[in-house]
Amino acid sequence: MPLEPVRGLPTAAAALAVLSLLGCGSAQEAEGTAAEGSPSPSASVDPASYTPDLEALAKEYDTRLGVYALDTATGAEVSFNADERFAYASTHKAFSAGAVLAANSMAELEEEVPIEEGDLLPESHSPVVQEHVGSTMTLLEICDAAVRFSDNSAANLLFEELGGPEGLDAALEELGDDVTHVDRVEPDLSEGTPGDIRDTSTPEAMATTLRAYALGDALPEEKRDILVDMLKRSVTGDALIRAGVPEGWEVGDKSGTADYGGRNDIAVVWPEEGGPIVMAVMTRQDDTEDEPHDALVAEAAEVAAGALR
Numbered sequence: 001m002p003l004e005p006v007r008g009l010p011t012a013a014a015a016l017a018v019l020s021l022l023g024c025g026s027a028q029e030a031e032g033t034a035a036e037g038s039p040s041p042s043a044s045v046d047p048a049s050y051t052p053d054l055e056a057l058a059k060e061y062d063t064r065l066g067v068y069a070l071d072t073a074t075g076a077e078v079s080f081n082a083d084e085r086f087a088y089a090s091t092h093k094a095f096s097a098g099a100v101l102a103a104n105s106m107a108e109l110e111e112e113v114p115i116e117e118g119d120l121l122p123e124s125h126s127p128v129v130q131e132h133v134g135s136t137m138t139l140l141e142i143c144d145a146a147v148r149f150s151d152n153s154a155a156n157l158l159f160e161e162l163g164g165p166e167g168l169d170a171a172l173e174e175l176g177d178d179v180t181h182v183d184r185v186e187p188d189l190s191e192g193t194p195g196d197i198r199d200t201s202t203p204e205a206m207a208t209t210l211r212a213y214a215l216g217d218a219l220p221e222e223k224r225d226i227l228v229d230m231l232k233r234s235v236t237g238d239a240l241i242r243a244g245v246p247e248g249w250e251v252g253d254k255s256g257t258a259d260y261g262g263r264n265d266i267a268v269v270w271p272e273e274g275g276p277i278v279m280a281v282m283t284r285q286d287d288t289e290d291e292p293h294d295a296l297v298a299e300a301a302e303v304a305a306g307a308l309r
Helices: 011-019 027-035 053-062 089-103 139-149 150-161 167-172 201-215 221-232 294-308
Strands: 063-073 078-079 112-115 134-137 249-256 262-272 277-284
Touching: 011 078, 011 139, 011 150, 027 112, 053 063, 053 294, 063 294, 078 294, 089 139, 089 150, 089 167, 089 201, 089 221, 089 249, 089 262, 139 221, 150 167, 201 221, 201 277, 221 249, 221 262, 262 294, 277 294
Parallel strands: none
Antiparallel strands: 063 078, 063 277, 112 134, 249 262, 262 277
């Protein structure tokens, strides 16, 4: 299974940063939540302003490309193969964390969970959990490990907390997402065989569900702020949507890497002016050993951001 690149490993101070958010929210997130509630029904973007550029990128990289981006303040959207299925890979970890945050009280989220040898996936990306075998982590710390560091063992602990893949699937359906299929755990969910509907979604569904968790009312404000903080401090997506949007725009994202050259990123983007943008860029290729293209995701995000602003 392809591994998620990371720019750093967690420190005790970083782990404690999640707890520092309890009881204190960000004005920017509050503004973003208000802005996303009432988009203008008249806003629109001419597909001719971005479709040729995205088609050219897909051809240049010889990769199937799907993009969806929504300006939550105006209702303007960019949609390119947005209803096509792709293996979502590690992007699900944002939703798994959101579902665990929703299902537990703040006191429960701070309870210690024993980490045993059997919880550590062999030969799988688990930079945080591997340091806690024989010790404990709180549910908040497990969420943080899964979202910020794309820790696969942490992701499976979240699945266990939710009652398996079917638990996350049910949580997404409660939000209105009946598109995303959640079927397997890590690392098998990143297999991404073309034509296999398991563990797939569409760019539009991924962006819409991320909006519900990060900007909408799927979580109360206190927990929403915690999830947004995790997304903003993610260390695996620097070369993706973050690299494509204009300098000065803030990004909270969750990346994913699948077999068949799959490279994905889902994000909330806060421009310097206006309301937040939710964006999903998903890709796949034809052969299981094809290499993913970070630059394609970044360049597609640049096109989408330019079309909306």
